[in-house]
Amino acid sequence: MVNYLLQLQNPQMVYTDFFEVMCEYRKGGLNPTMYIEFMKTIQLLPSLYYRHESDYKIFDKFNLTDISEDEFQIIIKEVMKRGIEKSKICWHPNADTSTCKVDGSGKIIISAAHSIQNNGVLSKIVENGQVMSYTFDKVEFDGKPIGKNHASIFWGFCNTHDAMFRPIEVSLYTGTPEQNFLYAYRGFVVASHKKIEVSNRYNFGEQSNNDIVNNKKIFDNAIITNSFSVIETEIFELPAFYPIAVTSSFYLDFDFEGNPIPHSEDRMEDIFITLFPTQKKSYFLLSYFNQDRHLYGNLGEQLRKRDNLKSDITMLIAAHAENVYFNPTYYKTFIEQYETILELIMFHSQMDYATMDENNQMKVDFSFTPSNYLNNPYEINFFGY
Numbered sequence: 001m002v003n004y005l006l007q008l009q010n011p012q013m014v015y016t017d018f019f020e021v022m023c024e025y026r027k028g029g030l031n032p033t034m035y036i037e038f039m040k041t042i043q044l045l046p047s048l049y050y051r052h053e054s055d056y057k058i059f060d061k062f063n064l065t066d067i068s069e070d071e072f073q074i075i076i077k078e079v080m081k082r083g084i085e086k087s088k089i090c091w092h093p094n095a096d097t098s099t100c101k102v103d104g105s106g107k108i109i110i111s112a113a114h115s116i117q118n119n120g121v122l123s124k125i126v127e128n129g130q131v132m133s134y135t136f137d138k139v140e141f142d143g144k145p146i147g148k149n150h151a152s153i154f155w156g157f158c159n160t161h162d163a164m165f166r167p168i169e170v171s172l173y174t175g176t177p178e179q180n181f182l183y184a185y186r187g188f189v190v191a192s193h194k195k196i197e198v199s200n201r202y203n204f205g206e207q208s209n210n211d212i213v214n215n216k217k218i219f220d221n222a223i224i225t226n227s228f229s230v231i232e233t234e235i236f237e238l239p240a241f242y243p244i245a246v247t248s249s250f251y252l253d254f255d256f257e258g259n260p261i262p263h264s265e266d267r268m269e270d271i272f273i274t275l276f277p278t279q280k281k282s283y284f285l286l287s288y289f290n291q292d293r294h295l296y297g298n299l300g301e302q303l304r305k306r307d308n309l310k311s312d313i314t315m316l317i318a319a320h321a322e323n324v325y326f327n328p329t330y331y332k333t334f335i336e337q338y339e340t341i342l343e344l345i346m347f348h349s350q351m352d353y354a355t356m357d358e359n360n361q362m363k364v365d366f367s368f369t370p371s372n373y374l375n376n377p378y379e380i381n382f383f384g385y
């Protein structure tokens, strides 16, 4: 069995775009002449629950060949590019061709929106035009510098509707309900949008789509009616300038005391976090829906009581947040030393174990998250001074 067929063994891997690119690039023995038959052959495989390695012998007739790591990277890059292209959309609740910015043919123009303020925040952490970022791409930790103008960009709004973020783009942060709402909303949109972008590669399960749809409904209603108080925000100040910027959203399985947080079946309750520096201090915003206060309401109180903010914020970000940016020198000085540990922490908190049952339904039911992880057992610290 050739190496790239292994992805058929993983129920969380989506392979259609991957094989399509392979075929277009004529890699691994795939080409347009046999492609339709190749895809039909995949359908002939027994369901995962009953499948054996010998079942892959039906591919022998194609004379397939392994692909190299370099080829794999080239293909995956193109797959990701197509995912981004397919997912361009304006998230605004009123988005349609009559309210969005459109081109001459009436098609909505989606712009590259910054999920972190380009001039207000990224400009404070930039160095030689670059900021440092990292990702955990389900396999490994990858830290890399990126140009400031490309950092934190996502294709999630038209220009007209992106203007709704002006109260946090151009005004100083004063903690108004509208500003807190907008920060939380942007954390939600960017995290959800990134998930949709990679859904041509990873199958997060139907529940994941429902979660996005149902959380979006709450935000949408609030935007239409200006009801910013649907979001509750705990504001924390660190008394120094830290060149770190984060905007993200995720859910927690455990609070800071290791108590499990029971989530509902119909909507995964998320928290929304934002971290940004001003001249002399840094703000950390922890937000959640008012209606989820019974789950997350004590988080803020725990954070205050523990009086261990730097460690607690570090762990929330390290374990869960994507869309994290650092000043490059700061990263080298204070963060780089933790790369191996960061990979481990992210693996524990973000990897689920999926299996297929006998009816070919995917079950994502096993998590590696230790209940006490927020106590920071590895003693990492993103706040170097």
Ligand SMILES: [Zn+2]
Pocket: 090, 091, 092, 095, 096, 099, 100, 101, 157, 158, 159, 160, 161, 162
């Ligand atoms: Zn729009």
